[in-house]
Amino acid sequence: MDQASSKLSPPSAPREFGFFVNGKSIPAGDRDIFERASPGHGVPVTRIPKCTPADLDAAVAAARAAFDDRRWSGLNGQARAAVLLKAGALIRERAEEIAYFETLENGKPISQARAEVGGCADMFEYASGLARSLHGDSFNNLGDGLFGIVTREPVGVVGLITPWNFPFLILCERVPYILASGCTIVAKPSEVTSATTLILAEILTEAGLPDGCMNVVTGSGSTIGQGLIEHVDVDMLSFTGSTAVGRRVVEAAGRTNFKKLGLELGGKNPQIVFADADLEDAADGVAFGIGFNTGQCCVSGSRLIVERSVADKFAQMVQDKFAKVRVGDPLDEATQVGAITTDAQNTTIMSYIEKGQAEGARLICGGEQLDMGRGQYIAPALFGDVTRDMAIAREEIFGPVLTIMPFDSVEEAIAIANDTVYGLAASVWTKNIDKALTVTRRVQAGRFWVNTTLAGGPELPLGGFKQSGWGREAGKYGVEEYTQIKSVHIEIGKRTPWIE
Numbered sequence: 420m421d422q423a424s425s426k427l428s429p430p431s432a433p434r435e436f437g438f439f440v441n442g443k444s445i446p447a448g449d450r451d452i453f454e455r456a457s458p459g460h461g462v463p464v465t466r467i468p469k470c471t472p473a474d475l476d477a478a479v480a481a482a483r484a485a486f487d488d489r490r491w492s493g494l495n496g497q498a499r500a501a502v503l504l505k506a507g508a509l510i511r512e513r514a515e516e517i518a519y520f521e522t523l524e525n526g527k528p529i530s531q532a533r534a535e536v537g538g539c540a541d542m543f544e545y546a547s548g549l550a551r552s553l554h555g556d557s558f559n560n561l562g563d564g565l566f567g568i569v570t571r572e573p574v575g576v577v578g579l580i581t582p583w584n585f586p587f588l589i590l591c592e593r594v595p596y597i598l599a600s601g602c603t604i605v606a607k608p609s610e611v612t613s614a615t616t617l618i619l620a621e622i623l624t625e626a627g628l629p630d631g632c633m634n635v636v637t638g639s640g641s642t643i644g645q646g647l648i649e650h651v652d653v654d655m656l657s658f659t660g661s662t663a664v665g666r667r668v669v670e671a672a673g674r675t676n677f678k679k680l681g682l683e684l685g686g687k688n689p690q691i692v693f694a695d696a697d698l699e700d701a702a703d704g705v706a707f708g709i710g711f712n713t714g715q716c717c718v719s720g721s722r723l724i725v726e727r728s729v730a731d732k733f734a735q736m737v738q739d740k741f742a743k744v745r746v747g748d749p750l751d752e753a754t755q756v757g758a759i760t761t762d763a764q765n766t767t768i769m770s771y772i773e774k775g776q777a778e779g780a781r782l783i784c785g786g787e788q789l790d791m792g793r794g795q796y797i798a799p800a801l802f803g804d805v806t807r808d809m810a811i812a813r814e815e816i817f818g819p820v821l822t823i824m825p826f827d828s829v830e831e832a833i834a835i836a837n838d839t840v841y842g843l844a845a846s847v848w849t850k851n852i853d854k855a856l857t858v859t860r861r862v863q864a865g866r867f868w869v870n871t872t873l874a875g876g877p878e879l880p881l882g883g884f885k886q887s888g889w890g891r892e893a894g895k896y897g898v899e900e901y902t903q904i905k906s907v908h909i910e911i912g913k914r915t916p917w918i919e
Contacts, residue, residue, distance in 0.1 A: 427519065427529060427750040433463040434520070436613065438470050438637045439620040441481040442630030445474075453610055453637075458526035459749040459758035459794040465524060467613045470638040475605075475646045478634040482576045482603040483652050485631030492573050492601035496551035503550060503595050505626035507543035510536065510591075513622065520614040521587050522749045526758030526794070527712050529750050532587075538876075539591035542893070545877035546595035549898045553600065566909045571902040573601035574679055575654030578647040580640075581616065582660050583609035583760050584715040584817075589659050589683075590616055592881060594623075594633070596897035602655070603632045607647050611761060613637045640664075648672065655679040655901065659717075661815070662841070662886045681890035681900055683717065683882060685815040686843030689836035690720035690872065691826075691858060694729045696848035698736060700870065705821070706740035708846065708872040710756050710799050714819035715764065717887075718844035720872055722812065724835050727825040734803060734823055738784045741799045746789060756819065758794045765795045768818030775802050775811040780822070807838055815841070829854060836862045842884025846872040865891075 433454060437444040447468035455465045485491060491499070510517065518532035525532075558567035577597050581589050586608055597604055608616035616635050623633045636643050648656055648671045656678055658668045662685040672678050690708055692701045708720030725733050749757035759765040765788075772786040786800030799819035805812050812822050826832040836845060836858075845864035849855050855869050865883040868874060875881075880891035890900050 426752065429457055429460045429462050429523065429750070430464055433466045434614070435466050436468070436617050436637075438468050438474065439617055439633070439635040440474070440478045441634065442624050444617070444621065455524055455611055457523045457758075457794070458760050459522075461793040465520065465614045467610070467637045470636045470643055472642065472646055475636050475643055475650070478605045478636045479576065479647075479650050479652050481631040482605050482634055485629060486573070486575050486603040490629040491598070491603060491632045494601075496553065499550040499599060499601070500547035502623070502627045503543045503547035503598060506595070506623050506628070507540040507547070509622045509626055510540040510543065510619075513618065514540070517587060517615050517618055520618070521612075522757070524612040524614055525583065525586060526749050526760050528754040528757045530752055530754070531712065531757075535585070535588045539587055542591045542877045543595040546599045546898065549596070549895055550599035552895075553898055553902070555904075564911055564915075566911060568907045568909070570905045570907060571600075571899065572905055574901050574903055575602060576652060577602045577604050577901060578650065578653040578656040578678075579604055579606040580644050580647060580656070580658045580660070581606065581608050583612040584712060584717070586612035587615040587619070590619060592893050593657055593897070594619065596893060597657075597901050598628070598632065599898045600901040602901050605634045605636065605647060605653065607636055607638075607640075607643050610637065610639055645671070649675050651676045653678055655681070657681040657892070659683045661685050665888065679903075681892065682888040683892065684843075684886060684888040685841055686717045686719075686883065686887055687722060687813065687815050687839045687841045688718055688720050688844040688846075688864070689722045689724050689862065690846040691832050691836060691848065691862075692723065692725045692729075692733060693832075693847075693849035693851065693854055694726040695850050695854075696870070697850065698729065698733060701848035702733065702736035702740050704846070704848065704870075704872045705737055706744065706799070709819055709821045710741075710744055711873055713756050713759055713797070714768075714799070715760060715817050716873075718866060718873060720844075720846055721816065721821060722836075723821055723823040724826055724832055725823060726832075727827050730823065730825040734783060734801065737821070737823075738801055741784055741801060744799060746796055746798060747791060748794075756796075756799065758796055759818065762795070764817060765797070768797055768816060768820065771811055771814070771816045771818070771820060772800055775805075775809065775820075775822075778809045778811070780805045780809060780811060783823075786820070807835065813839065829857060833858060833861050840886040843887035844868070844883075
């Protein structure tokens with residue numbers, strides 16, 4: 420990797436990784452190996468161990484011991500904050516390395532990966548302040564004989580299952596907040612994008628996190644992921660992925676120890692555009708909202724709902740934007756839309772494009788497989804003549820496929836936006852504050868953007884309504900999510916006897 424070059428190249432040989440337990444990287448040894456090929460280049464880039472159930476048990480035991488002996492939870496907020504601040508600084512020092520391997524394994528553009536890594540350092544720096552400010556409450560209104568306090572205590576051992584679309588970003592939207600609360604972690608990254616999670620474990624140890632507080636087990640979801648979900652020594656599980664798998668997580672947790680769950684699941688997110696919007700801004704935002712991370716984004720704006728009087732004009736504006744999108748080598752600084760991350764997802768996206776046409780939708784532009792000589796790429800697709808009952812309008816595609824539907828009134832726009840089992844995110848584009856506030860209040864979504872999309876920072880929480888999940892990540896709510904509340908009643912003075 421030539422860090423000074425604006426055009427990076429894949430490595431000449433794949434990088435070998437171990438897994439991470441109790442403060443140490445453990446080599447693969449005689450375990451099976453998963454060799455990951457870059458989706459943008461078709462060459463092997465990393466080699467990751469396939470951990471065994473015994474490895475998972477060892478990781479959970481390390482996290483359990485670290486929590487129970489209070490080597491982390493027993494520290495004061497200043498000490499925890501110092502580790503998180505140092506981790507943020509080390510992320511910035513190793514930002515190019517992290518972004519490089521994020522791009523190699525995922526296929527996202529290197530410019531996007533670099534921006535995400537910077538945002539991840541922000542998460543650690545913000546969470547460090549929360550480690551110092553986390554607090555409970557007091558009740559001095561219980562009469563002269565009783566005083567009440569409410570404390571927040573860390574939940575315990577947290578299992579963390581992260582997906583392949585934002586391997587480092589989603590990890591860092593959780594890890595610093597979990598650690599700020601005083602919990603310990605066993606993380607299971609996606610098998611195809613494990614490198615940056617392992618790098619973060621190294622960084623945390625270097626930053627001074629005690630051994631056993633951040634453990635990483637690698638391998639398949641069916642073996643390691645399922646084992647983590649069902650493990651009776653895991654007190655809470657944070658899962659990011661599809662709603663279908665999230666439902667299985669809920670069922671598995673109910674069969675075992677009723678562990679607390681945090682779930683960020685699927686989305687079919689509306690972007691509502693009114694005729695009075697700045698249409699040029701809106702067209703650019705809509706193209707960005709579906710093209711970012713090649714549409715492999717749970718909060719991507721995949722349903723375009725446009726006021727009828729400008730629907731045809733706006734569709735042409737979006738088509739013009741799509742025509743200018745730079746699709747190509749993820750390691751090229753100029754690339755805006757990179758490769759599709761897995762063969763399976765590539766097949767899924769293409770099948771939905773075919774299904775949309777079969778159901779009667781009109782493919783306005785894009786949707787074809789692009790031949791870049793190597794890797795897998797899809798031109799962003801725009802569908803018109805879409806009805807609300809079509810699969811492409813109802814099901815999460817997780818790719819650069821945008822549907823457009825017209826509306827005639829604010830009420831109809833809201834009804835179309837809410838006509839989904841999901842409620843993860845939404846955007847509205849209008850210069851009328853009344854419309855903006857009405858839509859913001861009534862569209863069912865955990866995250867909302869007005870005249871922008873996919874914006875945010877560590878201060879604001881993440882999460883969804885309806886079948887898009889439970890709980891919230893990031894912000895102060897993201898720390899509180901990993902705590903449990905205890906009520907303490909303190910009697911003052913002499914007890915009034917029950918038995919004389």
